[in-house]
Amino acid sequence: MDAETDDIRQNKQPARDLxxxxxxxxxxxxxDATISYAELGERVGLSPPAAHERVKRLKRSGAIRATSAIIDxxxxxxxxxAFVHIDTRGWGKTPELMAVSKYPExxxxxxxxxxxxxxxxVRTEDTRALEGLLARLYDTPGVTSTRSYVVLSTYLERPVQPEITPEWPAPKHMANPMY
Amino acid sequence: MDAETDDIRQNKQPARDLxxxxxxxxxxxxxDATISYAELGERVGLSPPAAHERVKRLKRSGAIRATSAIIDxxxxxxxxxAFVHIDTRGWGKTPELMAVSKYPExxxxxxxxxxxxxxxxVRTEDTRALEGLLARLYDTPGVTSTRSYVVLSTYLERPVQPEITPEWPAPKHMANPMY
DNA sequence: CATTGATGCGGAATTTAATTCGGCCATTAT
DNA sequence: ATAATGGCCGAATTAAATTCCGCATCAATG
Incomplete structure (x- = not known):
């Protein structure tokens, strides 16, 4: 897990097709990312080492960006x-964006x-916390207005879904600003 | 992984506070959910078995709903x-909702x-696919209109974020309609 | 105030899974 | 035709998950 991890961090994409x-x-x-390679192999018709090899490749290529616990x-x-729409005229690229990304909500x-x-x-404990967040957002340099927001009740939800292959702007995975 | 898995499926919540x-x-x-209990323990100041015990409890209580691969x-x-806003007057609860949830997009x-x-x-390969999806949504029983939608470029993204405890309507985790 | 019970922890032992290794095909390039 | 590559499998090895057990702490109880 050394050269391999480096490869993942550097987002090396052999651009191989899936x-x-x-x-x-x-x-x-x-x-479910907790299953063993033995079971994964069985489900997709491969031996455990072959399944392992595939997963390693998928991680190295960036198709699998991370393995994450889904929290309730x-x-x-x-x-x-809530979904918050903010106007960002005069936005100075990454610095301010990083500031916003640091808000735990x-x-x-x-x-x-x-x-x-x-x-x-965004997700908050209650409406009061939401209002506080909106105020903070409004005070963020580069944000000219927090135009609208809708409060929702989550009914169904699932992780990001797969289907096929790549050509697009690079996504940056960010540090968890939570802790 | 038998009684334990059952507990998780049944969403047993000892309602213990975090x-x-x-x-x-x-x-x-x-x-990163791939680290060993040894490393996890080290990061939070526990022995590997203690860390394991904690994680088991968090899964059993439902705080950790799943462990999932994040796909690019x-x-x-x-x-x-895209975010799609649909009007659902005359919506008949779960059946139609399940239909929508089966769309892989x-x-x-x-x-x-x-x-x-x-x-x-929703996420599609291109605008054509998005239009097709919108047409299908409009034809779904219970959907009276697909009022608006906005196409976005994802800039930063991260998994669901934690912070503290519970009292709310139960969320159903759903089957992956992808395969 | 002592006792009992429950809870969470750590260290060692055991079981299970991850990972490595070598050899075998099949496909592709030379 | 032949070499080289890539992907697979089975076996062997290493590492991690999991179990077991005794100890300490805290709370309720007698």
Whole structure:
């Protein structure tokens, strides 16, 4: 786990295309990444070492960005989900973005293609905390307005889903600002 | 992994509160769930078996809902992210909802509190695929309109984030409709 | 105030899985 | 035709998960 980890960090992408077995593997691991290579192999029709080899390749290529525990927001007292639309005219690239990404309430940050706004997915303990967050966002340099936000009740949810292959702007995985 | 798995499936929640060490554990596992209990223990100040015991409890209580591989949408050729707002007047509860959840493009389904609409987070290969999805959504029984949608470029993203404890409607984890 | 019971911890032992290794095909390039 | 490559398997090795057990702490109880 040395050269291998380095490869992953450097996001080396041999740009190899995914075959049907790779897809199956991704589907299985999105569901449950705790299974053994023996079981994974059985499900996709490979021996344990072969399955291991595949997964290693998928991680190295960046197809599998991380393996993460999915937390129940209720368990951590953050049941209130909201989407916040902020106007970002005069936005200075990464510095401010990093500031926003450090807010523990912010789960996702999306830039809108061809527009000067961003959409944030946030989760707070209650409405009071949400208001506090909005205030902080408004005070963030580069944010000219926090135009609208909708409070939602999560009904169904699942992790990111796979299906096929790549050509697009590089995504940066970020440090967990939580701890 | 028998009685234990059963417990998790049944979502048994001893409703125990999370202490600071639990939070640390969640934070570490959201970042990287592949580390050994030895390393996890070291990071949070516990022995490997103690760390293991904690994680087992967190899974049993439902705080950790799953351990999942995070997939790069580009690798599976689904780089186009969109949020779709659908009007759901005359919606008949679960059946139709399950239909929507079976669309592989749909990553998340959110019901808006106190409103008759839902917000979907979807990901497709290109605009053509997105249009096809919208057409299918419109034809879904219970959907009276697909009012608006915004196409976004994902800039930063991270898994669900933890912080503290529970009291809310039960969330159902769903089958992966991908395979 | 002592006793009992329950809970969580650490260290050692055991079981299980991850990982490595070598050899075998099949496909592709020379 | 032949060499080289890539991906697979089975066996062997290493590392981690899991179990076991005794100890300490804290809380409820007599």
């Amino acid at each position: 075959d049907p077995i790779d897809r199956k593997i991704l589907g299985v691991l999105v569901e 927001p209720r368990a951590v007292k953050k049941p209130l989900l 912010v789960e996702e940050i999306h830039t809108v293609a061809g527009d000067t706004c961003m959409l944030l997915k | 202490d600071p060490i639990d939070r640390k554990i969640l934070g570490v596992l959201v970042e 949408p580009r690798a599976v050729k689904k780089p186009l992210l 749909v990553e998340e389904i959110h019901t808006v509190a106190g409103d008759t609409c839902m917000l979907l987070k």
